[in-house]
Amino acid sequence: MTEVGKTLSEKTLRIINKLQQNEVTERAIYLNLVKRVKKESEKVTLQRIADEEGKHAEIWSNYTHHKLKPQWFKVWFYTILSFIFGYTFTIKIMENGEKVAQSEYSKLMTEVPEAEAILQEEEEHEQALIAMLDEERLQYVGSMVLGLNDALVELTGTLAGLSFALQNNKIVALSGLITGISATLSMASSEYLAARSEENQNALKSALYTGIMYIFAVVFMVLPYLLFPSDQYVHALITMLAIVVIIIFVFTYYISVAKDLSFKKRFSEMALISLSVAALSFLVGFLVKRFLGIDL
Known part of the structure; x- marks a missing residue:
């Protein structure tokens, strides 16, 4: 040799x-x-x-x-x-x-x-x-995706709409946290009941994974509104949207690698849906503020 x-x-x-x-x-x-x-x-x-x-x-x-x-x-x-x-x-x-x-x-x-x-x-x-x-956490990918997707779509729209309607970061953050925490409890409860109806022995774990992913998204999405001055709602909105894209990128990459799925297709789909909802909600906030004549 x-x-x-x-x-x-x-x-x-x-x-x-x-x-x-x-x-x-x-x-x-x-x-x-x-x-x-x-x-x-x-x-x-x-x-x-x-x-x-x-x-x-x-x-x-x-x-x-x-x-x-x-x-x-x-x-x-x-x-x-x-x-x-x-x-x-x-x-x-x-x-x-x-x-x-x-x-x-x-x-x-x-x-x-x-x-x-x-x-x-x-x-x-x-x-x-x-x-x-056969890792346990990957058995609950469906619950994780449900929690994260729902949080990203729902809260992105809510925060974008409130940003223009309220134009005050502290009020937007307060509203976002209340909405996010309530939605977390609601989504986790719904996942638990759905899993129980299918006689899933791990219904509680499914609910926990859904709730954890939801509140994780809520905290990171509301964070810019707590960090920026009250009047810089546009900066907070742009930062929030950037965080959404990063969360989608990291989570999609994780699922794609762990489950051998297509990264590009799933990332494009999630990003397009979340950002489209944000754009529409921002427009709704503008129209509501204008036609109702409310100025905070």
């Missing part, structure tokens, strides 16, 4: 060094994820994959003649990511990294016999990962 390593080009050795580093780092990440999952079958699968990553790193070390330590920033980053978005999302991001690595393996097959075997195992990793993914 040592003699083979000496015959490899400098470019090939650089690729092998990169692959070795990836394997060592990914092994550390998988071991951290083992601590995060609850199902024993998932722990076993992740542990097996971590062991295989370690075996691959050992093979590459026979060519590079040195051991590498994990890139701890990347390990830390993916660990934090798993706490925020769950291990399903984290593993899917890891999958994308493995696809990049597979293209590197293809280049090495002619020079390094082990590359083909490792590539085959990497492909098996992907199938094993997909088969094991």
Whole structure:
């Protein structure tokens, strides 16, 4: 093996060094994820994959003649990511990294016999990962989407309309919070009753996911009206709309990665609906204020 390593080009050795580093780092990440999952079958699968990553790193070390330590920033980053978005999302991001690595393996097959075997195992990793993914929070994606979509559409329209009708950020914020909290309780209750009518044993969890996503959107959307001076309602409105687009982007990306759905289509659809409702509501606020002759 040592003699083979000496015959490899400098470019090939650089690729092998990169692959070795990836394997060592990914092994550390998988071991951290083992601590995060609850199902024993998932722990076993992740542990097996971590062991295989370690075996691959050992093979590459026979060519590079040195051991590498994990890139701890990347390990830390993916660990934090798993706490925020769950291990399903984290593993899917890891999958994308493995696809990049597979293209590197293809280049090495002619020079390094082990590359083909490792590539085959990497492909098996992907199938094993997909088969094991059964994270609880993704079982409630429907409830999460319901809460977030309803909050974005309803509250975007409400705040846009109130912005022009009231032209006072503090009053708009007060009205938005009252409306948002009331709507959160109403939506969570409706989700609970709907789930119970379908004999869902986890109706309470469905309601909680709906309510949490709703109040999350409410807080961030009302925030600009609390931060800007009372008379700068246009600035608050524009900031609120920017926050709406960011929320839609982040949530749609999360769902798209975790559930293997089209990002562009879902993002465009949600953004178009929310911003269209905001524009119409702003117009309604203008017309109501003008025809009723109310000036606050």
